[in-house]
């Protein structure tokens with residue numbers, strides 16, 4: 519099975535990582551200014567055309583680092599958080615089947631989380647590229663782990679910086695499990711952790 523896994527070797531990631539990040543910038547700056555911003559930070563290709571198929575994850579990593587280099591990690595984090603939310607909205611509308619929307623929120627939370635995280639895990643390469651996603655459901659919620667996260671790769675920081683994934687997980691889990699749940703990145707590879715770890719409570 520793993521030999522035919524589409525992510526192996528190719529390091530592909532879904533185009534939403536780029537589309538929704540550009541969309542999040544547009545929400546702040548409008549389309550014109552976004553195009554000149556992208557050209558200025560060396561990402562002019564995305565000012566002309568957004569990807570429609572799987573892309574090399576390096577493209578996402580380069581976009582993130584170009585944004586960070588220009589406006590700082592903190593401000594970039596706000597854009598990436600919004601991008602994660604937009605990605606989750608896309609997945610909820612286009613990739614999560616209707617029966618899941620109806621059934622998951624009604625199940626006992628632990629069972630709902632187990633079923634949903636198993637499904638997410640099966641598609642992890644589409645949003646994490648060569649990042650390795652794993653999870654553990656417990657009595658309080660769940661712990662998600664993303665090793666080799668594209669968002670923290672090569673980064674050093676004194677606090678967690680994977681706002682895209684934090685926000686994507688939260689926005690994806692809320693309508694399907696519990697609207698009050700919170701996802702928070704506890705430790706990040708950018709801080710030297712082995713993997714980025716997110717708690718779901």
Ligand SMILES: [Zn+2]
Pocket residue numbers: 667669670678679680703705706707708714715
């Ligand atoms: Zn991280």
